Amino acid sequence: MRGADYFIKRFVFAVVTVFVAITINFALFRLAPGSAVSNLSRVPHATPETREALKKEFGLDKSRGEQYVLYLMQLAHGNLGISFANQQPVSSNLTTALKNTVPMVLLGTLFAIVLGTLTGVISAWRRGTATEGMTLGTALTLYAMPTHWLGLMLIIVFAGTLPTGGMSDEFLINPSFTEHMQDLARHIFLPALTLGLVLFGEYTLIVRSAMLETLGEDYILTARAKGLKPWAIVRKHALRNALLPVTTLIALSLGYIVAGAILVETVFSWPGIGRAVYEAVLQRDYPMLQGAFLVLTVSVVFFNLVADLLYFKLDPRITE
Amino acid sequence: MRKTSAALLLLTILAAGCGGSSSSSQEGGTFKIGTSSRIDSLNPYVAFNQDAYSMFEYIYPTLVQYDKENKKFVPDFAKSWSTSADGKTWTFKTVSGAKWSDGQPLTAEDAAWRINTDIKYKDTGAANDAGLIAHITRAEAPDPDTLVVHYAAPAGNVLGQFQQYPIIPKHIWESHTGHKGNDLKTFANNAPIVGAGPFTLDSFKKDQIALFKRYDGFYGPKAKVDAFGLRMFSNDDALVTALKSHEIDSIEEVPPTSVKTLSSAGFAVNKIAGVDQTDFIINSSPHKTSHPELQNLKVRQAFDMAVDRPKIVDVVFLGAAKPAASIIPSSTGDWANPSVQPTAFDIDQANSILDGLGYKRGGDGIRVANGQKMAYEVITPTDLHSANRTFQILQPDFKKIGVQLTQKALDSTAAFDAMTAPNGKYANFDIALWDWVALIDPDFMLSVVTCDQYEGWNDSGFCDKSYDAMYSKQQLTPDQAKRRDLVWKMQRYLQTKKPYLWMATLDHISATSKDWTGLVDSPQGPFNSLSKISLSSVQQAG
Numbered sequence: 001m002r003g004a005d006y007f008i009k010r011f012v013f014a015v016v017t018v019f020v021a022i023t024i025n026f027a028l029f030r031l032a033p034g035s036a037v038s039n040l041s042r043v044p045h046a047t048p049e050t051r052e053a054l055k056k057e058f059g060l061d062k063s064r065g066e067q068y069v070l071y072l073m074q075l076a077h078g079n080l081g082i083s084f085a086n087q088q089p090v091s092s093n094l095t096t097a098l099k100n101t102v103p104m105v106l107l108g109t110l111f112a113i114v115l116g117t118l119t120g121v122i123s124a125w126r127r128g129t130a131t132e133g134m135t136l137g138t139a140l141t142l143y144a145m146p147t148h149w150l151g152l153m154l155i156i157v158f159a160g161t162l163p164t165g166g167m168s169d170e171f172l173i174n175p176s177f178t179e180h181m182q183d184l185a186r187h188i189f190l191p192a193l194t195l196g197l198v199l200f201g202e203y204t205l206i207v208r209s210a211m212l213e214t215l216g217e218d219y220i221l222t223a224r225a226k227g228l229k230p231w232a233i234v235r236k237h238a239l240r241n242a243l244l245p246v247t248t249l250i251a252l253s254l255g256y257i258v259a260g261a262i263l264v265e266t267v268f269s270w271p272g273i274g275r276a277v278y279e280a281v282l283q284r285d286y287p288m289l290q291g292a293f294l295v296l297t298v299s300v301v302f303f304n305l306v307a308d309l310l311y312f313k314l315d316p317r318i319t320e
Numbered sequence: 321m322r323k324t325s326a327a328l329l330l331l332t333i334l335a336a337g338c339g340g341s342s343s344s345s346q347e348g349g350t351f352k353i354g355t356s357s358r359i360d361s362l363n364p365y366v367a368f369n370q371d372a373y374s375m376f377e378y379i380y381p382t383l384v385q386y387d388k389e390n391k392k393f394v395p396d397f398a399k400s401w402s403t404s405a406d407g408k409t410w411t412f413k414t415v416s417g418a419k420w421s422d423g424q425p426l427t428a429e430d431a432a433w434r435i436n437t438d439i440k441y442k443d444t445g446a447a448n449d450a451g452l453i454a455h456i457t458r459a460e461a462p463d464p465d466t467l468v469v470h471y472a473a474p475a476g477n478v479l480g481q482f483q484q485y486p487i488i489p490k491h492i493w494e495s496h497t498g499h500k501g502n503d504l505k506t507f508a509n510n511a512p513i514v515g516a517g518p519f520t521l522d523s524f525k526k527d528q529i530a531l532f533k534r535y536d537g538f539y540g541p542k543a544k545v546d547a548f549g550l551r552m553f554s555n556d557d558a559l560v561t562a563l564k565s566h567e568i569d570s571i572e573e574v575p576p577t578s579v580k581t582l583s584s585a586g587f588a589v590n591k592i593a594g595v596d597q598t599d600f601i602i603n604s605s606p607h608k609t610s611h612p613e614l615q616n617l618k619v620r621q622a623f624d625m626a627v628d629r630p631k632i633v634d635v636v637f638l639g640a641a642k643p644a645a646s647i648i649p650s651s652t653g654d655w656a657n658p659s660v661q662p663t664a665f666d667i668d669q670a671n672s673i674l675d676g677l678g679y680k681r682g683g684d685g686i687r688v689a690n691g692q693k694m695a696y697e698v699i700t701p702t703d704l705h706s707a708n709r710t711f712q713i714l715q716p717d718f719k720k721i722g723v724q725l726t727q728k729a730l731d732s733t734a735a736f737d738a739m740t741a742p743n744g745k746y747a748n749f750d751i752a753l754w755d756w757v758a759l760i761d762p763d764f765m766l767s768v769v770t771c772d773q774y775e776g777w778n779d780s781g782f783c784d785k786s787y788d789a790m791y792s793k794q795q796l797t798p799d800q801a802k803r804r805d806l807v808w809k810m811q812r813y814l815q816t817k818k819p820y821l822w823m824a825t826l827d828h829i830s831a832t833s834k835d836w837t838g839l840v841d842s843p844q845g846p847f848n849s850l851s852k853i854s855l856s857s858v859q860q861a862g
Contacts, residue, residue: 032734057444057502086361087505096526155558160565164558170529171350171549269553271527282703284733 003312010308014301021297022075022290026068029281029289058084071290080294081287085280090291093276098258098295100167101265101272104188105257108195108264113250115196116203123204124211125234135204143201151194151267163187165269191268195261199253206249210242217241243314251307255300346860351548351836353847354559354568358552359530362509362521364486365448370757371550371572373484373849375530379515380486381426381539383412383467384479385851390760390842391653393479396852397431397487397539398467407474407798412467418539420489422514426539427464433490435459435469441501448505451764452481455795476797480761484849489514518543518856527552532855540852544838544859550847563587563831570832572845576640582831593651594828595758595843597644598706600627600714600821603739605746605781611696613689614750618673620818624663625670626717632824636709640829644822646811647769648762651825651843655762657808660815662822670721679722687722695724696750699739701732707753710823725751736779744774746781754779760843760850762807766791769819782819837861 055061059070074081080090116139123135142150155164163169169183214220215238223233262274273292280288361367364376377385381397398412418426436459442450459469469478492514496507511524518540519532530550534543551568553559560578562568564585574582574589583589602614602623613619629643642650643662650656679687679694687694698714700707707729715725730738739749758765767773770791771783790810797803814820828845839846840854847855 082506087363087366088508152555152557155561159561164562164565164567165553165555166528166551167525170523170525170531170551171352266554267558269528269555269558271525275527275554282731282733 006312007309010305014305017301018297021301022072022294023068025290025293025297026071027064029284029286030064032284075294080291083280083285083288085283085285085288090287093288094273094291094295097271097273097276100270101261101274102257104191104264104270104272105195105261107188107192108261109199109253109257111192111196112199112203113253116200117207117246119200120204120207121211121234121239123208124215124238125230127212127215136208139201139204139208141201142197143205145198145201147194147198147261147263148267150197151191151264154190154194155267158190162190165267167270191261191264191270194267195264203246203249207242207246210245211238214238214242240314244311247307247310247314251303251310252300255303256296258299259296346862347544348546349860351545351570351855351858352568353548353550353570353572354553354562355550355572355847356553356556356559357573358527359524359550362511362513362524363505363507364488365445365504365507367448370844370849371847374844374847375521375532375550376486377517377849378519378532378852378855379513379517379521380488381418381516382484382486383414383431383482385483385853386760386842387851388840388853390850393483394851397426401479403478403798408471410469410471410475410478412469414465414467415539416465418516419537420491420514420516421512421520421535421537422489424489424491424514425464426487426489426516428461428467429464430490431467431487432459432461433494434485434488437493437497437501437504441497441504445497445499445501445504449485451767452485454481473796474798476795476800476803477761477763478798480759480763483761484759487516489516518852519548522547527554541856543856545855548855548858563833566833569836570830570839570846572830572847574829574831576638576829578831579638579640579829586834587831588834589829589831590841590846591640591827591829592841593642593649593843594826595649595651595760596755596826596828597649597758598632598704598710598753598755598823598826599644600823601739601752601754601780602819602821603746603749603751603781604783604817604819606783607745607747608781609747611689611692611694611750613677613679613694614696616677617816617818618677619689620821621663622670622673622721623718623723624818624821625666625673626714626721626723627663627821627823628665628713628717629662629823630665631713632710635713636706637824637826640827641824642827644825645815646822647756647758647765647814647820648807648811649758649825649843652758652760652762654804655760655807657811659808660811665717667717667720674721681722685719685722686724693724694722695726697728698725699735699749699752700727700729701735701752701754702729703732704753704755706755706824710753739779739781740775746774746778752779763795766794766807766810769814780819782817784817787813787817835861 059067082088083090083093119135119139123132126132163186167187172179172183175183220233220237223237258273262278264270265272265274277289277292280292355371357369357371359372359375360369361372367373383396383398384393385396387394397414399415401410401412403410414428420426435453435456438446438449438453439456439458442453455471455473455475457470457472459467461467496503511521513521515521515535516538518535518538520535521530522533523531529552531547532549533547534545536542553562556575559571560581563571563582579589602620633639633641633643645662646657646660648656674687679689681687682693698711700711711727718725735752739752740746741748756765756768768777769780769782770778770788774783787810790806790813794803794806794810797806828843830841830845832839836858838857838859840857842848842850844850
């Protein structure tokens, strides 16, 4: 029963958060200097009538309040609107960008989670040794490294061996399935690696810190005194108890996957959602921005909800 | 007949591939171009970027195109043209028997339909091209090979406008004119696109690639390559690395910083006078009340002398530019007035002008005019990459003449709004830095300082009835020599009034692998919207 209460509370909180975020997203871009119409009406010989027609077409002649109500009504029907910039449905623009972004960012994030957790555990367990110095040094260096610089260095180092950018080689003529998959793998490798290496540092540091705290607990001392094998102590006692902050970090990272990685996408000419949002900001493409931020909000709130539910499972104190 | 030609072509390619050819070049293959720009839309009613217009040039017919030197108009879909005695009716004889890539006939009716549709919807769906059909009352196709265009008055820039006006297939587009013509803009026009140029757009992935295949049914000279692709990069360093590692064969626009690298790596680097010019904009709006001294032509003259153009060319553009003088760049040929020359850098003379006006320096060295310090905010758009470095050169030089400049960087939308504020009166801003990319025909550039363009293309607040009268007159002067005289007069007029201080005309730099030959360069680069010649001529070097 307590579990059901907990779930309902969290769910209602998530729904309210999404609604508040939708409202803020709507207001935020309209408060920024520069209007969408001045951008759109910069066509040669555009007359004042053209500008008025454009305002009307995009509903910008209505009051902010009316625009907000219309936006909510459209949203309730699952309609994200039409992009001001390319006149195509926002949902279709977002789907294309997300399809491009998610595999690359997910791969980089998973790489960072797996490797970062492993090195974080090793670093904590081997505290005071050269192993700790090496893993900590590597993690700090990568964490502090500018993402775009790392990406550029990788492009230069691997020039001629791996592609400099793009998602696939469109000049391949009738590739077989295997060739196509190899081509995709060659293209995704460097951007995912760049993202993974930068995130890896963050994971190592957080896991190490959580593990150090846990390893100082009395029950670890008891476990050692009982003569348990080191790996068993780490796996069964230390790591499980260190998982709470790590779960939060993983949930946040997964939530932000749909936000893309603008620096990596720019360096590797990856046509993802990060760049799409950046261009939409420059063009004051309100429907596109509202759509992208809605997806981001829902994703972050969803993964946080998942994290909350995992807490329920991981930490019995919540039920008490 | 076509089968025989294809077989012969195949044999030639095979023979060349086996080393059996003795010629110095060979046909076929795929030419890969890299660009840091992008095709923003496949729809001519929506597209804005230059690369999109270059694409339309290669996939759609236009009535005329420029010649190899980009000076004269030569036939494209129109074989010949003539004008009536009163200059109000133009008749174009078009190519007979041409076909769209889906096999449908391409006739003068396609051109007439687009013109009439655009006239009908010029304030809604067809606003993007409304300027190109200005003064046209209607068009008709009395037979499949004749297009007759009627003007309200004798028009002066007919061919220049039609050169930029792609003819689209009526049978595809006529069902997309709903919602008062607004459907013209929402039609995605996805690849493969039905076209009738030397190439068809076979596939397109937004912000990634546009792949063009040769269209053997083209009414003009056949392209020599089988295909060409435009790969879009969002990072200049990766673009240059891609050429060096032979992922691509050519870079459409090379950053000046990479010229040495590419030249020493053995690539053919081509530099040509371009059409992109940077400018120093002085608010000329009659609504501006603060800093009235900025409207004083002598103050503007002094400012002009404080712009160190050679230094801007050397430091900001690493020598890949020329000092600029006029709203019409010299690369447009005869349209540029040769008597309008860049003002020489002369701080002493500038000081002497300002001293003569009685603007004395305060304790901090800044002059005072009309009871106010000569301290101005300079708006710079963040997407103008040269703005920061240019400002760093201008600021200390202006300080030497007792004028304080402070930079205010804004993204281009916010910058334009700040300049036109409030409510399109251009009453607030003092100075801005920006750039203009000119077309070969001067009409568009001359229009950006007209009163009509307030809140449109006008970014200086300049509004002058005498100038506007000259602008309308050049539009309605069919005799090109007389029109050129008017265009020259307008340039001199603007040089006197100085809404813009022109700073630098950028060179267009492209780089190509020596494995390829035949590209024809232009002020817009080798992939341009001026003619279909360049990529129809490119081929593999022997």
